[in-house]
Amino acid sequence: MAMKPEDILRAIAAARGDAICVPTMTTSPAWRTLAPDDLSIGCVGFMGGASALGLGLALAIPKRRVIVFDGDGSLLMQLGSLATIAGARPRNLTHLLFKNGVYHTSGAQDIPGGLSVDFVQMAKGAGYRKAYAVKDFEDFKSRLPSMLTDEGPLFVELHTGLADKTPMTDRGGQPFHQQIENLCQKLSKAG
Amino acid sequence: MPESIPAPLIIDTLRDTFREARGGSMREPLGWILSVPDTHQKTVLAALDKERALRVVTCATEDEANAIAAGLWIGGEPVVLMIQHAGLYASVNTLRGVAMDGRVPTFYMIGLLQRERDRDPKESRHSMVRFAEPLLDTFGVPHARLEGPDDVHLIPEYYRLSRQRRGPAAVLVGLETS
Ligand SMILES: Cc1ncc(C[n+]2csc(CCOP(=O)(O)OP(=O)(O)O)c2C)c(N)n1
Ligand SMILES: [Mg+2]
Numbered sequence: 001m002a003m004k005p006e007d008i009l010r011a012i013a014a015a016r017g018d019a020i021c022v023p024t025m026t027t028s029p030a031w032r033t034l035a036p037d038d039l040s041i042g043c044v045g046f047m048g049g050a051s052a053l054g055l056g057l058a059l060a061i062p063k064r065r066v067i068v069f070d071g072d073g074s075l076l077m078q079l080g081s082l083a084t085i086a087g088a089r090p091r092n093l094t095h096l097l098f099k100n101g102v103y104h105t106s107g108a109q110d111i112p113g114g115l116s117v118d119f120v121q122m123a124k125g126a127g128y129r130k131a132y133a134v135k136d137f138e139d140f141k142s143r144l145p146s147m148l149t150d151e152g153p154l155f156v157e158l159h160t161g162l163a164d165k166t167p168m169t170d171r172g173g174q175p176f177h178q179q180i181e182n183l184c185q186k187l188s189k190a191g
Numbered sequence: 192m193p194e195s196i197p198a199p200l201i202i203d204t205l206r207d208t209f210r211e212a213r214g215g216s217m218r219e220p221l222g223w224i225l226s227v228p229d230t231h232q233k234t235v236l237a238a239l240d241k242e243r244a245l246r247v248v249t250c251a252t253e254d255e256a257n258a259i260a261a262g263l264w265i266g267g268e269p270v271v272l273m274i275q276h277a278g279l280y281a282s283v284n285t286l287r288g289v290a291m292d293g294r295v296p297t298f299y300m301i302g303l304l305q306r307e308r309d310r311d312p313k314e315s316r317h318s319m320v321r322f323a324e325p326l327l328d329t330f331g332v333p334h335a336r337l338e339g340p341d342d343v344h345l346i347p348e349y350y351r352l353s354r355q356r357r358g359p360a361a362v363l364v365g366l367e368t369s
Contacts, residue, residue: 041265046288049258052250053289056262059223059248080251084259088248177294184265 002161003137005098006030012067015144018190019065019094020057020183024050025105026163027069027098029170039186041179044167048078051085051095058090058152061187065148067094073103073111075119085153086127093152095123098160105166123155131155192308193339195369198234200343202242205271208347209245212269212354220246222269225256229275231302234368236273253282261295271350275302276323279361286330286359296353299361300337300346306365312336327361338365 005027012021013034021040023031028042043050054068075081075097085093101115102108111117123131129151134140140158147156174182209222224247228236239247250256253274260270279286279301290297305317315321327334333352335345345362353360 043258045292046254046258046285049254049285049289052255052258053262055255056259056264057266058262059259060263060266060268078252078254081255084248084251084255176288176292180261180265180293180295187266 001136002100002159003135003140005100005160005163006034007137008098008140008158008160009034009069011141011144015148016065016067017148019067019148020054020061021067021069022050022054022057023069024074025071026100026166027071028167028173029165030163031069032173039183041183042173042176045176048074048076048081050074051081052078054093054095055081055085055088055090058093059088062090062092065092065094066090067096067148070095070097071103071105072097072099072101072117072119076111076117079122082123082126082128082155086123089129090153091151093154094147094150095128095153095155096147097155097157099157100160100162102162104162105168108162119157120155123157128153128155131157133157133159135159192366195367196337196340196343196364198238198368200340201232201235201346201368202238202245204343204346205245208271208350209269211347212350219244222246222271223248223263224271224273225250225259225263226273227251227253227256227275227278229273229278229302229304229364231275231304231364231367232273232300253278254285257282257285257289257297260297261289261293264295264297269350270298272297272299273302274299275304276319276363277304279323279326280319283326283330286332290359291330294357296357297359298350298353299359300364301361302364308366312363312365323363330359332359332361334361334363336365337362
């Protein structure tokens with residue numbers, strides 16, 4: 001059975017330590033409640049750009065882990081990012097793909113190719129250091145510690161069902177520029 | 192109009208701009224160049240290959256370059272985007288969604304390939320050249336033309352301007368680098 005995105009996010013929130021998290025689309029509202037005041041930045045207004053933003057953070061702050069929570073439709077929109085990320089070789093970047101087979105946020109239309117698209121092959125082909133799929137929650141929990149420490153760029157395709165909330169049903173949260181401001185301040189305090 | 196702008200002059204200017212952004216520190220990399228190769232600035236890109244202090248990340252799309260720039264800036268790193276006019280047109284949604292809505296200082300050097308020497312870019316025969324300045328105006332992005340060696344001071348000026356206004360600012364490279 002497909003994993004619940006909220007279960008995955010809850011486990012990450014408990015394990016991620018001081019990692020910076022970059023949610024997008026349907027992981028954004030859940031992440032806001034699970035990790036309300038920390039080093040995160042939600043990307044919604046520029047579909048497909050979360051992994052590139054995560055790459056910039058990872059290159060700028062090599063001592064900290066950066067975890068991107070990508071959407072499958074979003075990744076398809078900027079698929080070349082896989083090669084850009086692999087080429088830049090960020091050792092501290094973990095790219096998690098929440099593969100639900102649909103554009104949930106815009107009304108759950110099937111993505112091109114639906115669930116048969118194999119993003120693991122694509123990430124491997126692009127040159128990620130490691131890429132694999134996780135289909136059940138027990139397996140996810142046992143591999144989570146290494147997802148946070150394995151040398152990157154690391155790509156994990158997570159087979160999930162639909163999140164309870166989407167950025168459309170659950171608006172709110174801080175404006176993007178405010179999130180950026182908060183993150184800048186927290187990072188400069190942390191030194 | 193001069194014949195060209197020497198690549199070493201641009202690279203020295205970028206180095207100075209980054210050094211100033213870092214408050215004089217010589218830490219390496221001094222700064223980052225995010226590029227989707229621009230024909231007009233190809234000699235600069237070729238020379239950058241040999242520059243260890245400036246790190247170049249070649250991006251598959253200008254959308255990525257905009258978002259990577261934001262991540263680098265949040266992490267305290269100085270960045271310049273080197274793209275061409277077609278790349279500006281290709282990445283307008285990200286310029287809006289990241290640099291503008293995110294209030295991210297983002298400095299662009301945009302090559303105006305096919306810009307004719309004998310006429311204003313707004314009257315160019317080429318749509319690629321014609322629409323760049325009006326597009327930037329529509330989005331309220333300040334811009335200036337770099338059209339000779341004497342104009343390189345625009346690089347640090349518009350870099351600083353992007354920091355001051357917390358948003359995009361662009362220099363349009365109106366002739367080939369050599
Ligand atoms: C450039 C652009 N085109 C279309 C949209 C409309 N849109 C908003 S969310 C979304 C679907 C996102 O799907 P996915 O990345 O799979 O995330 P999910 O909602 O499934 O978590 C789409 C198509 C958009 N935001 N931007
Ligand atoms: Mg999806």
